[in-house]
Amino acid sequence: MSTAPGRQPSVIGALWRSTHPGPSVVVTTVAVVLGLATGLEPWRIVVLGLAILAGQLSVGISNDAIDAPRDIANARRDKPIARGDVSVRVAWAAASVCLVVGLALSLVLGWRMALAHLVALASAWAYNAGLKKTALSVVPFVVSFGLLPSLVTLSAQPPALAAGWAWVAGAALGVAIHLTNVLPDLEDDARTGVRGLPHRLGGRISAVLAASALAIGAVAVLIGPGAAPSALAITVFAAIVLIAVTGLVLALARPPGRWVFRLVMLAALLLCVQLAATGQALAA
Ligand SMILES: CC(C)=CCC/C(C)=C/CC/C(C)=C/COP(=O)(O)OP(=O)(O)O
Numbered sequence: 196m197s198t199a200p201g202r203q204p205s206v207i208g209a210l211w212r213s214t215h216p217g218p219s220v221v222v223t224t225v226a227v228v229l230g231l232a233t234g235l236e237p238w239r240i241v242v243l244g245l246a247i248l249a250g251q252l253s254v255g256i257s258n259d260a261i262d263a264p265r266d267i268a269n270a271r272r273d274k275p276i277a278r279g280d281v282s283v284r285v286a287w288a289a290a291s292v293c294l295v296v297g298l299a300l301s302l303v304l305g306w307r308m309a310l311a312h313l314v315a316l317a318s319a320w321a322y323n324a325g326l327k328k329t330a331l332s333v334v335p336f337v338v339s340f341g342l343l344p345s346l347v348t349l350s351a352q353p354p355a356l357a358a359g360w361a362w363v364a365g366a367a368l369g370v371a372i373h374l375t376n377v378l379p380d381l382e383d384d385a386r387t388g389v390r391g392l393p394h395r396l397g398g399r400i401s402a403v404l405a406a407s408a409l410a411i412g413a414v415a416v417l418i419g420p421g422a423a424p425s426a427l428a429i430t431v432f433a434a435i436v437l438i439a440v441t442g443l444v445l446a447l448a449r450p451p452g453r454w455v456f457r458l459v460m461l462a463a464l465l466l467c468v469q470l471a472a473t474g475q476a477l478a479a
Contacts, residue, residue: 209280210289212273215255218372221460222343223248225467229347232471233478236352242303243350249297250312254319257290261323265387308349315339315346332391333373340369344470348478355478360419364470367412368463374405375456402446402455406439409462413439416469420476431469438462 226247230240259266259276263286266277275281294316301309315338322335343365344357357365377384377393378401384394393401413435417424424432442458445451470477 206281206285209275209278210256210286212275213256213259213281213286214252215258219248219251219255221463222251225343226347228467228471229344229477230350232474233347233351234475235347235350239304239350239352242300243347246297246300246304246312247346249293249300250316250319251297253290253293253297254316254323256286256293257320258323260286260290265389268387269383271383304350305352305354307354308346311342311345311349315342327391328389330390330392330395332393333370336369336373337366338369340372341366344477351478357477358419358479360415361470361473361477363415363419364412364466367408367415368466370408371405371412371459372463374401374408375451375459378402378451378455379453398451399446402451403443405455405459406443406446409439409442409459409466410436412466413462413469416466416473420473422476425472428469428472431465431472435462435465435469438465 223244227240227244230243235243259274260283262274263276263283266274269277271277276283276286297316298309298313301312318335318338322332326332326335341362344361348355348357373391374393374396377391378398381394381398384390396404413432417428417432438458438461442455442462445458446455
């Protein structure tokens with residue numbers, strides 16, 4: 196979003212744009228929807244949503260604060276810190292406050308939930324702090340997204356870890372998101388020495404693996420709960436597989452770009468519907 200000439204952008208607006216608002220809102224929405232589906236009490240859903248949102252804001256803002264020198268070198272006009280709309284110091288302060296608020300709210304839901312959220316956030320911050328430049332760049336996505344269903348089930352009374360198949364679905368979603376999110380930035384990243392797993396694999400292999408991960412996640416949710424799947428579950432499963440196959444074929448036919456990420460986001464959304472449809476079975 197650009198600012199009209201002569202108008203000072205607000206610091207809050209600039210911070211919000213640094214949070215990676217799309218993914219932050221999506222992850223929060225997934226947690227809230229799963230909370231509703233598993234029958235959490237309303238106050239727990241509100242606290243869970245705020246805790247996850249605050250954690251996501253801390254991850255997004257710290258990512259831009261750490262990347263500021265690189266984004267300035269790449270003249271990224273979409274990055275508020277690189278544009279000078281907000282200082283790195285203010286961004287760090289905001290990221291720290293959001294981190295503390297996210298963990299404090301998690302504690303309200305119980306120490307197990309707070310501990311799991313701490314691990315998920317530490318893994319995401321480790322990505323920002325340097326893992327993104329290594330062949331292990333996918334690991335934080337496997338860990339954090341693998342834990343996401345458990346952040347919901349551990350917020351219940353009594354708290355429980357999520358079922359194994361829900362961990363698989365979350366981790367598969369994380370792999371697909373990571374492998375496709377960086378596709379549009381491959382060239383910028385190469386210029387500034389960022390060589391995560393997708394950069395090493397190349398766009399095409401990354402897109403193929405992302406589509407395969409989505410299909411694996413969908414199969415895990417379909418057969419994991421053990422009971423005969425409902426008509427809705429089968430329909431959503433078929434839609435995810437169709438999107439995954441479309442992504443696969445298109446990625447093989449032409450160089451993958453932002454559209455692959457959009458397809459993955461659509462399939463990710465459907466995977467969440469599929470997860471939510473399992474309701475109480477989500478807890479181990
Ligand atoms: C449940 C939970 C805590 C999930 C979060 C997991 C996780 C690893 C998040 C990292 C998010 C992030 C800011 C990616 C973009 O960074 P980038 O620097 O690769 O891309 P950019 O150029 O868009 O900033």
